[in-house]
Amino acid sequence: MxxxxxxxxxxxxxxxxxxxxxxxxxxxxxDEAVYLDGNSLGALPAAVPGRVEDVVRRQWGELRIRSWEESGWWTAPERIGDRIAPLIGAATGQIVVGDSTSVNVFKALVGAVRLARLAGGEARDEIVVDATTFPTDGYIAGSAARMTGCALRPVTPAEVPGALGDRTAAVLLNHVDYRTGRLHDLPGLTAAVHAAGAIAVWDLCHSAGALPVGLDEHGVDLAVGCTYKYLNGGPGSPAYLYVRDELQDRFDSPLPGWNSHADPFGMRPDYTPAAGAPRGRVGTPDILSMLALEAALEVWDGVxxxxxxxxxxxxxxxxxxxxxxxxxxxxxxxxxxxxxxxxxxxxxxxxxxxxxxxxxxxxxxxxxxxxxxxxxxxxxxxxxxxxxxxxxxxxxxxxxxxxxxx
Incomplete structure (x- = not known):
């Protein structure tokens, strides 16, 4: 040496x-390997196997349908969202866990356009997207643009301030570039988006659990992220959606489902969204992976x-x-x-x-x-x-x- x-x-x-x-x-x-791939799939927290066995054998196997109430299945999306909240700088009551990152990007981006138009009228007809983003974000941004009648404008994060104007409805950005590891200026870019009267949507997949985000502090409107990277939730673990508290009563999800209804068991033909973060829900929660994630988040105790x-x-x-x-x-x-x-x-x-x-x-x-x-x-x-x-x-x-x- x-x-x-x-x-x-x-x-x-x-x-x-x-x-x-x-x-x-x-x-x-x-094991003895040097594991430097937690930005793709986090390592297995030791508490997860036992918790999953309990969920399968006791909660599902013995309690069965009773577990929706007795084991807290029904409230898991918001409960686990509140567990994630301090890791990304959010107060409780603003995060719902469920669905994939891709589905949540779609909800957030279409919802952002609708929020912008409520405030600024139909002239808001452009979505700005990070041109260097993870491909799926770009695909979904294109679909959201077609659905809402918007033009799609891909630019680099550095070009965002100069690309904004009175036509901009929503801006979708990645906090950390998945290829290079570059950390983008969330506070500065969010402020620029707001100055243009638009809605800021952030993808936190490569920052949540690795660094402070400060969603509430910096006034971020909407954010999404996965939980299987630095949050160690396991392969395909459910993602999350953040809707800032003061926007929740106006957030109009493009995917309304019975789980986000104000009266989910009323089975009414007309839709009335639930109050608060639950209006980001869609269908029946993926309980097995969701409760595995809840156990995984225990590694953050005291950290x-x-x-x-x-x-x-x-x-x-x-x-x-x-x-x-x-x-x-x-x-x-x-x-x-x-x-x-x-x-x-x-x-x-x-x-x-x-x-x-x-x-x-x-x-x-x-x-x-x-x-x-x-x-x-x-x-x-x-x-x-x-x-x-x-x-x-x-x-x-x-x-x-x-x-x-x-």
Whole structure:
């Protein structure tokens, strides 16, 4: 081991020794691999298997239909939403859990256009969308535009302020870019959207559970996000929809269902939306995955999102430092911004043969992921990733890129 490598390995051990979140790792089911793919699928919280067994065997198996009341199934969407709320800077009563992120993007975006038109008239006929967004968001924005008679205007986040005008109805943005890990300016962009009289919709998939969001503080109108990344809810776990409190009585969901009716068991032919966050519900909640998510969120007991952010930045700082020292010059290029204010909780490296490199990394116990055509993505979940993990991952990457065994 070179002197630089020895110094960085020592630095990693020192950081681990002072890590206030180190003990949280024991709340997860993990092996010896360095798991840096929590930005795609979070690790399994240890409490989940037992909770799911109870839901299946006792609540469903024994109580059966009684569990809607006796086990709290009926109130789960709002109860779990309130559990997520402090992680994204929201007061209780503004989040409902259920459906997929895609479905919630559709609800939020069509609802946003309707809100804008209530305030500003039919002249609001344009939806602005992040041109670099995750593809599904773009697909849904296009569908929402067709449905509402709006023009779709894709621009980069940096171009958003200049693209806004009196025709803008809604703006859909990602808080963190899924390819590069770039953190966008939620407070500044939300203020610009509001100054134009439009409604701001934020996709929090790559920020919730990794960094403070501040939905209430910054006046965000609507937000959506998944729960299977940094919130560790499990594959396909239900997403959530945030509707700011003062907009709830005007939020008109394009997917009204019996579960969001003011009198759900009245089975009336006419629709009257429920008050508050429940009007974001649609059909019968997906109870098994929802209650698995509820158990998963227990790993956050006693953990502040601010401490997670502090560790996230330290982890990504160390990884970038190790990559710069270990990896042969010119072999990779970081796409992730260096300034903390512009960085999420992942590092993206451009690499000519990224697909093959990631395969070899996984074979050697470092799990990240690959994005076409040439991006290695590494997600850092501070609840269970340590500093020695980071130094080891950079060393294995360097070994592969030197043509060795890591």
């Amino acid at each position: 070179s002197e630089t490598a020895s110094e960085l390995a020592f630095k990693a051990r020192e950081l681990d020794a002072g890590d206030e979140l180190a003990g949280v790792r024991a709340r997860f089911v993990l 502040s999102i601010e401490s997670v952010r502090t560790k996230s930045l330290a982890l990504t700082d160390l990884f970038l430092e190790c990559v710069a020292q270990y990896v042969p010059a010119g072999r990779v290029e970081s796409l992730t911004p260096v300034p903390h204010a512009e960085r999420g909780s992942q590092v993206a490296l451009r690499c000519a043969d990224a697909g093959q490199v990631m395969e070899r990394l996984i074979e050697q116990g470092v799990v990240g992921d690959f994005r076409h055509p040439d991006v290695l993505r590494f997600g850092f979940t501070p609840l269970y990733v340590g500093f020695a993990d980071v130094e080891r991952a950079a060393g294995v990457l360097a070994g592969i890129l030197r043509g060795g065994g890591g």
